[in-house]
Amino acid sequence: MNIVVCVKQVPDTYEEKKLSDADKTLDRESVEGVMNELDEYAVEEALRLKEAHGGEVTILTMGPEKAVETIRKALSMGADSAVHVVDPALHGSDALATSYALAKALGTIEHDLVILGVESTDARMSVIPAMLAERTGAAQLSFARKVEVDGSTVKIERQTDTGYDVVEAQTPAIVSVVEKINEPRYPSFKGIMAAKKKPLTTLTLADAGIEASNVGLSGSGTSVAEFAARPPKQAGTIVKDEGDGGVKLAEFLASQKII
Amino acid sequence: MRLAPDQDALDFAGSVRELLADLADAAALRVAWDDADGRIPGVWKRLAEAGVLGLSVPEEYGGSGADLTTLLAVLVEVGRSALPEPLVETIVGAMLLAEAGGVIAEDWLPRVVAGEAVIAVGLGPGALVSAAPWADLLVVADHAGVLCAMPRDEATVTTSESVDRGVRLAAVDVPSRGGSAFDGVHLDRAFDAGVVAVAAQLTGLAEAMLDMAVRHAKQREQFGVVIGSFQAIKHQLADAYVANAFAAPVVARASWSVARDAPTRSRDASHAKHAATVAARRAARTALQVHAGIGYTFEHDLHMWMKRTWTLSSLWGTAAWHKERVAKEVLG
Numbered sequence: 327m328n329i330v331v332c333v334k335q336v337p338d339t340y341e342e343k344k345l346s347d348a349d350k351t352l353d354r355e356s357v358e359g360v361m362n363e364l365d366e367y368a369v370e371e372a373l374r375l376k377e378a379h380g381g382e383v384t385i386l387t388m389g390p391e392k393a394v395e396t397i398r399k400a401l402s403m404g405a406d407s408a409v410h411v412v413d414p415a416l417h418g419s420d421a422l423a424t425s426y427a428l429a430k431a432l433g434t435i436e437h438d439l440v441i442l443g444v445e446s447t448d449a450r451m452s453v454i455p456a457m458l459a460e461r462t463g464a465a466q467l468s469f470a471r472k473v474e475v476d477g478s479t480v481k482i483e484r485q486t487d488t489g490y491d492v493v494e495a496q497t498p499a500i501v502s503v504v505e506k507i508n509e510p511r512y513p514s515f516k517g518i519m520a521a522k523k524k525p526l527t528t529l530t531l532a533d534a535g536i537e538a539s540n541v542g543l544s545g546s547g548t549s550v551a552e553f554a555a556r557p558p559k560q561a562g563t564i565v566k567d568e569g570d571g572g573v574k575l576a577e578f579l580a581s582q583k584i585i
Numbered sequence: 586m587r588l589a590p591d592q593d594a595l596d597f598a599g600s601v602r603e604l605l606a607d608l609a610d611a612a613a614l615r616v617a618w619d620d621a622d623g624r625i626p627g628v629w630k631r632l633a634e635a636g637v638l639g640l641s642v643p644e645e646y647g648g649s650g651a652d653l654t655t656l657l658a659v660l661v662e663v664g665r666s667a668l669p670e671p672l673v674e675t676i677v678g679a680m681l682l683a684e685a686g687g688v689i690a691e692d693w694l695p696r697v698v699a700g701e702a703v704i705a706v707g708l709g710p711g712a713l714v715s716a717a718p719w720a721d722l723l724v725v726a727d728h729a730g731v732l733c734a735m736p737r738d739e740a741t742v743t744t745s746e747s748v749d750r751g752v753r754l755a756a757v758d759v760p761s762r763g764g765s766a767f768d769g770v771h772l773d774r775a776f777d778a779g780v781v782a783v784a785a786q787l788t789g790l791a792e793a794m795l796d797m798a799v800r801h802a803k804q805r806e807q808f809g810v811v812i813g814s815f816q817a818i819k820h821q822l823a824d825a826y827v828a829n830a831f832a833a834p835v836v837a838r839a840s841w842s843v844a845r846d847a848p849t850r851s852r853d854a855s856h857a858k859h860a861a862t863v864a865a866r867r868a869a870r871t872a873l874q875v876h877a878g879i880g881y882t883f884e885h886d887l888h889m890w891m892k893r894t895w896t897l898s899s900l901w902g903t904a905a906w907h908k909e910r911v912a913k914e915v916l917g
Contacts, residue, residue, distance in 0.1 A: 402596070513600040515636035515649050518593055 364443025633700025664789025678704025
C-alpha cells in the first residue's frame with residue numbers, strides 16, 4: 327500500500343499571525359513555521375499502516391521554499407520520500423486552487439491512499455480532503471479516528487458529535503484524520519540522520535502540469551477584500567447582587583439571546 | 586575545533602524539546618514530585634523510542650554511537666524541563682558498561698537502549714547515589730573501594746530524603762565480590778562525562794528560569810508600567826543571562842575534550858561544572874528576586890527548577906570541589 331500524506335507548513339499556533347498589507351495574504355515570512363499539528367497525526371497513521379502492510383510513504387506539500395523544514399520533519403519521522411510543489415505563481419491560492427494544484431501533483435505520484443489532517447490551523451476550512459476526492463475521483467473517508475486496511479478495502483471510524491460511523495471504501499481513497507487517531511512519534515536521532523539521504527522532488531507549475539491561470543491570487547475564486555485587527559477586549563459588566571442578582575443574570579443572558 | 590552543535594544535533598534537540606514540552610511539562614513534574622515513585626510515567630520509554638537513551642551507546646549494542654558533543658544539546662533541553670529522570674546516571678553507566686564489554690555489556694546495553702533498564706552510578710565524591718531507588722543495575726564501589734555492577738536487589742539500598750523531590754537519593758551498600766567488571770576501564774573519563782552532562786543540564790535550567798523571570802517581568806505591572814522596564818530588574822536579568830551565555834561555550838569545550846579524551850579533559854570538565862553551577866545559581870537567585878520571592882513556595886513552578894539547580898550543583902562534585910581541581914591542574 328503506497329500512501330501519500332499531504333502536509334502543510336503553518337505559522338506557529340502560539341504566535342500572532344499577520345496578513346500582509348500589500349496583497350492581504352498570510353505573512354508566512356515573519357513567523358516561525360511548524361508542521362500543521364493534525365498533519366503529524368496523518369504522517370503517524372501512514373507510518374503505522376506502512377509498518378503493518380508494507381509499501382512506501384510519500385510526503386506531498388505545497389508552499390514556499392521554507393516549507394522544506396516541514397518536509398524534513400516528516401521524513402525524520404520515517405516517511406520514505408517527498409514531493410514539494412513550489413512556485414511563486416502559487417502564492418495566494420485559495421482552497422479551490424490549492425486542491426487543483428495538489429490533485430495535479432498527486433497525479434505524478436503512484437499511490438493507493440492519501441491521508442491528510444482534517445484541517446490546517448491557519449486556514450481552518452477543512453475542505454481540502456473533500457475537494458481532492460472530488461477532483462481525483464477517489465473515495466472520501468473523512469474525520470477518521472481509526473483506519474483499517476484489508477487488501478484494497480479501507481475501513482474507517484468517522485468521528486461524529488455523538489459517536490462514530492463505520493465507513494468503508496475501495497482504494498484509491500482519501501482519508502482525513504482527527505487527533506484522536508493516534509499519538510504521533512517524535513523524530514528520532516536515527517530518523518533525522520536518515521532523512522538527509524531521502525529523495526526530495528521539487529515540482530514547478532510546469533513539472534506538475536498545473537495551469538497558471540487556475541492558481542495564485544488571480545486564479546482563486548475567493549480573496550480577502552478587507553481585514554481589521556480584532557478590537558481590544560471590552561471590560562465586562564459587573565452586577566452587584568442586592569438580592570436580585572439572579573434576575574439580573576437571567577436578564578443579561580436573555581438580552582444576549584442565550585436563554 | 587568546532588564547538589557549536591551541528592544541524593543534526595540541533596534538530597534532534599528540537600525534537601526532544603517538543604517531546605518534553607508535551608509529556609513532561611510543569612504539571613507532570615509536580616505530580617512526580619508528589620508521587621512516591623517520583624518519575625513521570627511513560628516518558629522514559631518515549632525518550633528511548635526517540636533514541637535519546639541509545640545516543641551514546643555503541644552501534645553494536647543497538648545505539649547510535651554518537652559522542653558527548655552530540656548529546657550536549659539534548660542535555661540542555663533535559664535541564665530546561667527539569668526532567669526528573671535518571672538520564673545522566675544511565676548514560677554514564679552505559680559508557681562504563683560499553684568500555685568494559687563482555688557479557689555484562691551484552692546483557693544490559695540493549696535494555697538501556699530500549700528504555701527497559703535504568704543504571705545508577707556512584708563514582709564521584711559523596712556517599713549518596715542518585716537514582717539508586719529507580720535503578721535496575723547499580724554501578725557502585727564495594728567496601729574495598731572496587732567498582733562493581735550488580736542488579737539493585739542484590740545490594741542494600743536505603744532511600745534518603747532530598748530537598749529536590751525530582752531526584753531520589755539512596756545510600757547503597759554492596760557486598761564485596763573480590764573482583765571488578767571494570768578492570769582497565771577509564772573511570773575518571775566516565776566521571777568527567779557525567780560532570781559535563783550535569784553542567785549542560787544546569788545551563789538549560791538557567792535558561793528556563795530566566796525565561797520564566799523575563800516573562801514575569803514583561804507581564805507584572807507596578808507604578809503603571811511593567812516591572813521589566815526598571816533598570817533594577819532588567820540589569821539583573823541581563824547579567825544573569827550573560828553569565829549563563831558565557832558558561833555555555835565552556836561546557837561545549839568540555840564535551841569536546843571528554844569526547845576526544847584530550848589531555849585537558851578533567852580540567853575542562855571541572856571548569857564547565859564550576860562555570861555552569863555559578864551561572865545557574867545566579868539565574869535561580871535572580872529569577873526568585875524578580876518573582877518577588879514567590880518561587881519560595883512549591884505552588885510556583887520556579888520552585889522546582891530552583892531546587893533541581895541546587896541539587897545538580899552539588900551532585901558530581903560541588904563548584905568549590907571543581908574549582909580546586911582546576912587550580913591543581915593549572916597551578917600544579
